[in-house]
């Protein structure tokens with residue numbers, strides 16, 4: 001991961017070009033097949049990839065958040081309430097969702113991030129449950145367990161994106177923005193600080209890097225991205241409830257990230273691209289999603305320590321030696 | 323000589339254990355000060371208190387006349403007080419150059435915007451920091467390893483890299499915790515020469531913890547001896563070496579093993 005922060009490296013490594021080509025091809029599939037189902041899955045991939053991208057930013061400073069779904073939920077409810085109650089345009093609701101999720105993360109980040117490793121995982125897990133319980137407790141805002149239905153669709157400057165074919169380009173655009181932000185962070189000084197904190201926190205701190213602040217920045221950016229993805233999901237699916245953002249969703253994001261490659265720039269995209277369609281295409285397997293994800297996770301942890309994004313490198317190393 | 327670092331009444335208790343008890347000493351500008359003592363004497367604890375890694379139970383720490391007690395480690399480095407760790411400590415997945423750069427960038431701070439979006443200020447900061455990196459790599463004889471991943475370096479090189487990262491923050495005082503531990507006699511000699519060179523070249527003062535007595539006697543201008551958390555002697559190398567209390571502390575520790 002360090003090579004990304006070294007500006008002496010070429011702007012695009014050959015592997016990056018291969019990844020980009022593969023991803024662009026995958027993105028075009030719905031247009032080739034014309035299938036509405038494929039458009040739907042492609043949109044869901046975009047939303048998962050954005051959320052997982054946010055989770056990756058947090059992972060870059062060495063923390064694994066199991067509250068990611070809750071931040072997606074904060075973004076979703078923020079946008080939905082603004083749009084339905086205050087008539088705010090959806091196009092403003094989406095960034096507002098990101099902003100509020102980021103603000104919450106910023107406020108609770110400092111005390112939370114003092115915990116590390118498994119303790120941080122546990123406290124964020126508890127927070128996700130807390131979010132769900134609080135939302136169930138305030139039905140006048142959250143719709144309680146029956147949720148909020150009939151959420152307005154995304155509309156851009158008066159044009160409502162009413163069908164799958166029209167939502168998809170906008171989803172791709174938003175995903176490109178998120179990935180662009182990730183690329184900027186990784187290549188800039190902030191990414192260098194993130195990597196330093198992830199690799200050796202004590203040394204980073206005594207090299208003059210404010211590690212607590214750096215982790216809070218990562219947590220804030222990552223959770224804001226989750227908020228954005230959650231808001232997008234709400235306006236796309238048209239229905240949310242506290243259960244939508246339960247800890248299972250957090251676990252799914254973690255599995256996507258680890259499967260794609262926890263520290264790889266393209267890891268979140270690859271993970272979401274691989275895992276989102278998987279249960280949908282295995283006929284009737286949607287209800288076994290968690291089992292499938294679990295099996296994939298075990299396989300990845302066992303055979304691909306760097307995730308799918310690290311696979312080409314792993315193969316070329318083996319080939320190079322033989 | 324001026325006292326660059328002044329420590330007085332420094333005490334640290336871990337529960338019932340008093341790791342450091344009412345210790346006072348100073349480190350002079352331009353000097354190499356040795357901090358020695360048997361295992362468990364409280365040397366590393368003393369470093370941890372000075373650098374803000376651990377809070378002191380009581381006592382004051384002044385650097386260039388300023389009270390730096392209670393500051394977090396990254397603030398202490400900003401004041402010009404850098405440290406290395408007892409274990410070989412690097413950023414293992416980054417190259418040697420990148421490791422040192424992470425220290426050097428301290429002197430070229432950027433706003434959050436420039437840190438994400440780059441721009442002229444960010445490029446300028448990085449260019450200047452890279453000059454420091456080249457200088458430090460050359461002084462510590464790491465240039466040939468510039469592009470190696472730190473985690474793959476030999477132990478001795480990793481220890482030297484630790485010193486390089488600290489040096490890149492351009493400290494006034496460098497705290498070295500057993501920099502020669504695990505080095506072979508040749509490497510120890512080379513390290514001694516190198517340390518004297520970088521002191522002159524970078525206008526450094528040094529506070530060094532080391533068990534390697536020959537090295538300590540050879541390079542130190544002044545030595546402070548700790549035993550069981552208390553200062554038992556202080557003075558010129560020869561005086562300390564011949565001090566009966568020091569001899570007893572070391573022999574006693576050896577007998578106890």
Ligand SMILES: Nc1ncnc2c1ncn2[C@@H]1O[C@H](COP(=O)(O)OP(=O)(O)OP(=O)(O)O)[C@@H](O)[C@H]1O
Nearest residue numbers: 336339341359360361362363364365366367368408
């Ligand atoms: N974080 C801590 N918590 C509890 N006890 C500690 C802690 N750090 C150090 N100690 C104890 O304080 C005493 C002094 O330890 P310290 O590491 O400072 O010794 P040292 O002089 O550096 O020894 P060495 O030469 O072996 O490195 C020891 O008894 C040690 O067990």
Ligand SMILES: [Mg+2]
Nearest residue numbers: 365366367408
């Ligand atoms: Mg020690």
